[in-house]
Amino acid sequence: EDKVVQSPLSLVVHEGDTVTLNCSYEVTNFRSLLWYKQEKKAPTFLFMLTSSGIEKKSGRLSSILDKKELFSILNITATQTGDSAVYLCAGGSGNTPLVFGKGTRLSVIA
């Protein structure tokens, strides 16, 4: 059975800290790994990763995929209170639905 496991489940940091969120996956015929940010409403798309070792960046957020070790990390530098959210990781094969992890709840305190 396909599964995605995220760690830690929750994290509390101070503004300005750098955080690393982890996602490991076991997805048959794996094709892509996606990261989403979920505040109170819908998950919003952050990154889609398909190739190993190529970092994707968007502002203070970056992510990389390791297809050999079957994991991805999401880094957030200089965290702000607005980064507080649940970060979801999902794996997909291209012909089956995405499998989501339970998420990491990040709380950034001033």
Next chain:
Amino acid sequence: GAGVSQSPRYKVAKRGQDVALRCDPISGHVSLFWYQQALGQGPEFLTYFQNEAQLDKSGLPSDRFFAERPEGSVSTLKIQRTQQEDSAVYLCASSPRQVAYEQYFGPGTRLTVT
């Protein structure tokens, strides 16, 4: 800005009632997904459409759950004879291409069954 929209945003149903949840995907998106998200959990897949064809309904928890997308755009998720364990947020997402590509989520419908 035409994102994915869902209605109603909140629904309270008495146990045993039928409910219908609507999803309007992003225009032109061929793929549409329904997920169920319980408190503190990630979204769990329910069903998937490519245009009007329901290609996968393996995640529907029982035969009380039914989804349709008759014209390949708007979709409705129907739950018959609701039970308390159906209480959750129901998320709809659409994607421009295949299932593994980025999916854009609607705001969800929070269903509470009393």
